[in-house]
Amino acid sequence: MKRTHHCNELRPAHAGANVILDGWVHSRRDLGGLIFIDLRDREGRTQTVFDPSELPPALFDQASHLRSESVVRVSGTVRIRPEGTRNDKIATGEVEVLVRSLEVLNTAEVLPFSIDDPEVANKVNEELRLQYRYLDLRRPEMARNLRTRSKVAIATRRYLDEQGFLEVETPTLFKSTPEGAREFLVPNRRDPGTFYALPQSPQQFKQILMVSGVERYFQLARCYRDEDLRADRQPEFTQVDIEMSFIEREDIYALVEGLLKRVWKAAMDLDIPAPFKRISFHEAINRWGIDKPDTRFGMELVDFTETFRASAFKVFAGAVASGGVVKAINAKGMAGATQGQIETMTDHAKSLGAKGLAYIKVEGGEWKSPIVKFFTQAEKDALVSGLAIEEGDLVLFAADPWLNACEILGKIRLYCADVLRSQGRLSFDPRRFDFLWVVDFPLLSFDKEMNRWYSSHHPFTAPVAEDIPLLKQDPRQVRGQHYDIVVNGVELGGGSIRIHQPDVQRTIFEDILQIPPDETRLRFGYMLEAFKYGAPPHGGIALGFDRLCAMLCGTSSIRDVIAFPKTAKGTCLMTDSPSPASARQLRDLHLEVKTAPPKA
RNA sequence: GGGGGUGUAGCUCAACUGGUUAGAGCGCUGCCCUGUCACGGCAGAGGUUACGGGUUCGAGCCCCGCCACUCCCGCCA
Numbered sequence: 001m002k003r004t005h006h007c008n009e010l011r012p013a014h015a016g017a018n019v020i021l022d023g024w025v026h027s028r029r030d031l032g033g034l035i036f037i038d039l040r041d042r043e044g045r046t047q048t049v050f051d052p053s054e055l056p057p058a059l060f061d062q063a064s065h066l067r068s069e070s071v072v073r074v075s076g077t078v079r080i081r082p083e084g085t086r087n088d089k090i091a092t093g094e095v096e097v098l099v100r101s102l103e104v105l106n107t108a109e110v111l112p113f114s115i116d117d118p119e120v121a122n123k124v125n126e127e128l129r130l131q132y133r134y135l136d137l138r139r140p141e142m143a144r145n146l147r148t149r150s151k152v153a154i155a156t157r158r159y160l161d162e163q164g165f166l167e168v169e170t171p172t173l174f175k176s177t178p179e180g181a182r183e184f185l186v187p188n189r190r191d192p193g194t195f196y197a198l199p200q201s202p203q204q205f206k207q208i209l210m211v212s213g214v215e216r217y218f219q220l221a222r223c224y225r226d227e228d229l230r231a232d233r234q235p236e237f238t239q240v241d242i243e244m245s246f247i248e249r250e251d252i253y254a255l256v257e258g259l260l261k262r263v264w265k266a267a268m269d270l271d272i273p274a275p276f277k278r279i280s281f282h283e284a285i286n287r288w289g290i291d292k293p294d295t296r297f298g299m300e301l302v303d304f305t306e307t308f309r310a311s312a313f314k315v316f317a318g319a320v321a322s323g324g325v326v327k328a329i330n331a332k333g334m335a336g337a338t339q340g341q342i343e344t345m346t347d348h349a350k351s352l353g354a355k356g357l358a359y360i361k362v363e364g365g366e367w368k369s370p371i372v373k374f375f376t377q378a379e380k381d382a383l384v385s386g387l388a389i390e391e392g393d394l395v396l397f398a399a400d401p402w403l404n405a406c407e408i409l410g411k412i413r414l415y416c417a418d419v420l421r422s423q424g425r426l427s428f429d430p431r432r433f434d435f436l437w438v439v440d441f442p443l444l445s446f447d448k449e450m451n452r453w454y455s456s457h458h459p460f461t462a463p464v465a466e467d468i469p470l471l472k473q474d475p476r477q478v479r480g481q482h483y484d485i486v487v488n489g490v491e492l493g494g495g496s497i498r499i500h501q502p503d504v505q506r507t508i509f510e511d512i513l514q515i516p517p518d519e520t521r522l523r524f525g526y527m528l529e530a531f532k533y534g535a536p537p538h539g540g541i542a543l544g545f546d547r548l549c550a551m552l553c554g555t556s557s558i559r560d561v562i563a564f565p566k567t568a569k570g571t572c573l574m575t576d577s578p579s580p581a582s583a584r585q586l587r588d589l590h591l592e593v594k595t596a597p598p599k600a
Numbered sequence: 601g602g603g604g605g606u607g608u609a610g611c612u613c614a615a616c617u618g619g620u621u622a623g624a625g626c627g628c629u630g631c632c633c634u635g636u637c638a639c640g641g642c643a644g645a646g647g648u649u650a651c652g653g654g655u656u657c658g659a660g661c662c663c664c665g666c667c668a669c670u671c672c673c674g675c676c677a
Contacts (some may be wrong), residue, residue, distance in 0.1 A: 031640085032633035047637070068627090085635050093637085110628060113611050117638065120626070123612060127669045180677035200677085227676045228601095351673070458677050568670060 008044025243540030289410020294489025319399035443480035495541025
């Protein structure tokens with residue numbers, strides 16, 4: 001006999017029904033003359049009661065020895081719990097199942113960590129959770145994350161299907177493309193010394209699909225990058241990859257806004273307002289010091305370049321004289337910052353090339369600062385009105401070239417927010433999401449060390465049409481048709497309108513990026529070839545699916561929304577991979593390992 | 601590649617300035633308990649203080665090395 005209900009289904013209306021439930025023993029409360037066992041399955045929990053007056057002694061004894069997480073099937077009668085014993089913490093708390101029979105489908109050994117108490121389980125060492133991932137995934141929090149991820153994937157597919165997109169799979173055995181992230185290589189048995197590479201993204205295939213006439217393509221694409229990991233970076237991850245033909249930037253904005261509205265509704269039942277705010281790259285840097293600003297809090301950067309142009313404080317005046325800027329932020333209420341915190345902020349500044357970090361602590365009605373003695377009253381007045389300085393504030397300065405100064409304060413701004421959050425003095429509504437498009441990125445950046453230009457995004461990004469004449473005259477001024485979608489300071493995705501005219505593409509490759517024609521042919525030849533035969537104007541975007549899910553699940557680590565993630569060193573603790581290959585495998589692949597393999 | 605943090609019982613943690621037999625809660629085992637839901641009560645078992653060296657009369661604690669996990673920088677077109 002199979003189960004008749006799941007464990008989150010029974011209600012008072014079922015009273016009197018004979019039911020069969022399957023599940024795991026979530027917890028046992030043995031009162032001696034009466035045993036309660038909470039049975040758990042994917043859907044929820046139901047209390048079952050073992051009453052010796054209703055059961056053979058052997059069965060009752062068996063129940064008293066049931067261990068947590070053993071798998072059982074019980075049959076019995078649903079009844080409404082006696083008055084005063086209802087449990088309003090669980091959905092089935094008004095009823096219980098009076099057990100008539102018990103079948104132990106599988107016993108569980110004593111667990112390496114307890115999974116029934118969320119407060120305990122949340123603190124368990126992640127190492128252990130990853131080693132016993134199947135137990136970790138049984139926890140309601142993790143099961144909920146898996147479910148949310150599934151809902152988001154399905155909502156994405158439904159929405160894009162409605163919008164006329166085709167889901168097309170692209171190869172994971174791809175060609176090595178030396179630009180960009182380090183790749184995982186796959187040796188080719190059939191031709192010694194040749195290799196596939198796992199794709200960093202399906203970028204080139206999706207553009208080829210536009211040439212193929214697909215017009216609207218999407219894929220929940222697995223991508224691989226052999227770079228060092230972070231809480232929000234795994235060596236393999238998933239992108240919602242999208243590409244469309246005959247469109248402009250506005251079409252992508254509208255499409256993605258519709259998609260995210262659908263996804264937020266499906267996962268959180270939250271209606272997010274669209275269209276999203278749009279901010280230029282320049283404004284993002286200028287106001288928040290970062291290209292993915294968290295706009296949930298203020299502390300914006302304020303410019304004081306003119307105030308200090310002729311200042312007696314030579315550090316500021318000198319920076320302005322050499323073409324730089326003077327900017328400041330007011331870290332509200334942080335005058336009490338410790339020496340260590342100031343030092344950390346100074347280190348941030350120094351890591352970006354600053355010589356130090358000027359600051360003013362506003363404490364006890366006076367400005368405590370090594371530099372304030374150089375300031376005139378007019379300069380002080382400008383600071384007070386520009387930064388709304390009050391008692392208890394901490395003002396931090398950067399005097400450097402514009403981009404540098406902004407990035408320094410941008411880092412410090414985020415650090416200050418972290419400090420305030422950890423002190424409980426800054427908090428965010430978990431259902432608040434500040435979406436914004438960051439647009440008008442520079443198409444090209446200059447690498448001083450290599451003395452050459454490189455693509456800010458990738459070499460297929462189209463310049464803004466009106467900027468094309470500037471390509472050869474003043475590359476720095478050329479804006480790319482690139483866009484990033486940012487939520488609460490997290491870069492959720494980015495994309496661009498692509499170049500579809502071969503001559504513009506050639507200009508970028510050969511004149512700007514200075515890639516020799518034969519190398520271009522070697523690396524992108526098949527693409528340039530394809531583009532000769534009628535490439536439609538097209539563009540697209542890729543969203544980080546794991547980050548998206550993490551955000552919807554309220555966690556900052558994408559490991560919490562990936563069923564079987566890797567550790568920070570790229571290993572899987574459950575399967576103990578990667579692991580050495582056998583001599584025979586290596587021989588077949590024409591490979592020789594030079595350093596000693598790790599001990600097996 | 602670099603910097604920070606962590607590692608003590610199955611789990612979460614404690615252990616003063618280096619000083620007696622390394623403790624607690626939960627879990628586990630046994631006994632008691634008929635309305636619990638973090639059930640309660642009594643008793644008990646359980647430790648190579650990640651690992652390897654060193655300093656010391658004496659090391660969980662100090663020093664060197666090493667491993668694992670984690671956060672960050674670099675890196676991630």
